[in-house]
Amino acid sequence: MKTIRGKLIVYFFVFVILFYMTAISIFVSSNQLTTSYNDSFQRFLLLNSISKQSEELYTLTAAYVTEPKQKNAKAYYQTRKLLIDDKEALGTTFTTIGQVELQNYVNLIETFINETELTVGFVIRNDIEQYTYHLKETRNASSYIQESTLELINLELTDYQSFYQDMQLRNQSFLWFIIFLFITSMMLAIFFAYWFSSGITRPLKKLSSAAKEVSRGELAGEPVHIKSKDELKLLADTFNQMRSNIHGLVEEIKDKSELDRLVKEMELKHLQNQINPHFLFNTLNTLSKMAYLEEAKTTSNLIESVATLLRHSLGDIGGKVALRDEVEVVKDYFLIQKTRFSERIQFKLETDNSCLEILVPRLTLQPLVENAFIHGIEEREEGGVIVLRIYQTEAAVVVEVTDDGAGMEDGQIEQLLSLTNDSGEHVGHSTGLGLSNVIRRLQLFYQEKHVVEIDSAVDQGTTIRLILPKE
Structure with a gap:
């Protein structure tokens, strides 16, 4: 037998599954957008970092040429390492730029790093002519890096613009999807609520109408028929059985009350033929007073005791x-x-x-x-x-x-x-x-x-x- 609780649980789980599927799809789509935006932003940051690191590496190289001290050398090697790390990250970060443009940009960075190393090396050898020449090449390579970085940023911005337009379209689609989901959910909720409540209220109305008939004394009415196979059908069957039993009991009580009425009439006639106990009590009081007047005190006391006992038992x-x-x-x-x-x-x-x-x-x-x-x-x-x-x-x-x-x-x-x-x-x-x-x-x-x-x-x-x- 299906139960109302079971139906409610099924409906609840259906709605929960639908909403979870919708939420998961929205989450996956949003996560894809967020990932794409984050990747694009990371590429901008990486290009900006390469531009800054190359400019700083040139500055440190020139500072080492001017003052070949330990601290300048240390700062140079730290910045050089950062630039090399950024160069290695280019291959895993940029997937939208053509391989030729990307490889040219990597070669340019490697040339720049190589020129800085040569400049530092000739400074150590104290070869003025060579480190002057290579410092100039370092400056030229740094300038080329700045220009190439700007070109790559422009390409990335072009791709980002198409991505941004696509994101706007998706947001618009999400808005319409949410509106559609809200309207659909409301319509489904209203439909299921009306359908489920009707399955409860219709049988209850029938039972209520039948209960009113019983309250008016109409015990022989038509049985209540309910088609559902839940607790309401059991309630209707039980109500029909109860009404039938009450009808039978009422008829039995009527027959019994008639019999009791006849028996009470017989008892009344029988009692009418007996001595009234109050008359007997009054008579005993009279006898007690007479015995007392005749100075038969023992007899008087005995009659008074009998009268007291009788009076107490008549209460x-x-x-x-x-x-x-x-x-x-x-x-x-x-x-x-x-x-x-x-x-x-x-x-x-x-x-x-x-x-x-x-x-x-x-x-x-x-x-x-x-x-x-x-x-x-x-x-x-x-x-x-x-x-x-x-x-x-x-x-x-x-x-x-x-x-x-x-x-x-x-x-x-x-x-x-x-x-x-x-x-x-x-x-x-x-x-x-x-x-x-x-x-x-x-x-x-x-x-x-x-x-x-x-x-x-x-x-x-x-x-x-x-x-x-x-x-």
């Missing part, structure tokens, strides 16, 4: 209360069970009052205490002890519910902590809430996985430990 199950309120409910539950089982059951409270203001989910402690009573103590003839202990650590408030009852096996503990025992778990008599329900609500309330620890062994009792974060 919002998703709400939160202070830990102090949960402890008060547990005390009322203790009173009810104490009345039922007398001396068989013992309850102990060990609480740190500074920890009781922390907020917890409603119906957290009472189901744990009831669980300890039902599964640990109730079936034992000798009874048992249940201890509620509340203390704090640096980061959390810890609540422990301990019984000395039947205990649990490791497999049961694992099932409870992994919340996989919901189907087989016994629930409380008073609230209908089991231990798994309490654990899961605590995890959701604190957004923590580790909120409960269970220590237990068969016939050695159970300790359920709640770890309630302070923050």
